[in-house]
Amino acid sequence: MPKIAIDPITRIEGHLRIEAQVEGGKVKDAWASGTMFRGIELILKNRDPRDCWAFAQRI
């Protein structure tokens, strides 16, 4: 039962990894992971609320 991983997934914005469990030529189970974290929520804490659009826009 081979497990395949496709990383990086291209033609998207951001970083994505897909792992798939293949059985008899069919995908039995699959997992997606975002492989990048910045913590924008943590960075937004205690800021001037009027600035939030600029920060959140960069997600």
Add this chain to the structure above:
Amino acid sequence: MGKANEGTIYDSLRKRGVSRRDFMKFCSLMAATLALPSGAGRIAEALEKAKKPSLVWLEFQDCAGNTESFLRASDPTVVQIVLDILSVDYHETIMAPAGKQAEKSLDDVVKNQKGKYLVVVEGSIPLKDGGVYCTVGGKAAIDTVKEVCGGALATIAIGACAWDGGIPAANPNPTGAVGVKDAVKGITLINLPGCPANVVNLTATVVHYLTFGSLPLTDSMGRPLFAYGTRIHDGCERRAHYDAGRFVRQWGDYGHQNGWCLYEMGCKGPETYKNCPAVRWNQGTSWPVEAGHGCIGCAAPRFWDTMSPFYRRLPKVPGFGVETTADDVGIGVAAATAAAVAAHGIIRAVKHKTEEEREEK
């Protein structure tokens, strides 16, 4: 077209149907951006002979905003020329291969063209917890950046994040994000900060390299002077209103409707060095200040922390004069002007008081 031009940038443009006239217009735009009077001829001559350099575009902790900026030039001719000058061999957002094939595209360039290829880095590099906060192909960003930039002819850090960590490095910097200059030492590096950087400046940097065989002159922060040598405030079309004391005081007020100065609404133009008023955006259509919003200082160091709150008026404005660069405006100058501005405030306050007193009488 002679055989001598075969395989050159110019040859490839001609094959795609770019006219000589459009090519020369592009060369003029580059000469103007690089502040090279009568440089268009020399640039054209160089592009007629130059072969496309191999380029890989690495994305780490990014929002792909610089990629968008790069791909969103509205004039199809310019897009064609840009994509032709920059032979992008690896770029996760636009490339066809994925997974192992994508990794191979990168490996091929790094191995077969050692010391000959250019790298554009977009996004910051997280160092905390062994670099787990950004991995591509199971490899930490820090390892990739060391390997790929280490073997490159030159690295271009595009955008605020690749320069000094940008938004991921904003307080409290949860992932220990840094820019390329702090992630890998001893490489040839040029920085194009901005959030996002302007595609015109990226292209002009590469064109400068193709024309003169060297990267453009930079300031002490590694930013090319042609793009980051003048202050937004000094090139701003609203500057006359600043000098005349005509300020927008509320969104939508009379001054705002009539294009007055946005300084009191928090514009960071007086402390930010970039050529936005000249090169503008979307093929010269407009730029934030023309659209009616203050500059947020996105090309300034650590701007998410140093320039925010974005709507708070700058506490002090460095002096007048259009000849200063970021390196010239020292703390002394800023302090002296702050004192002058404060004195101006006192005089106004005193004047105000006497007027009040007069009214009382």
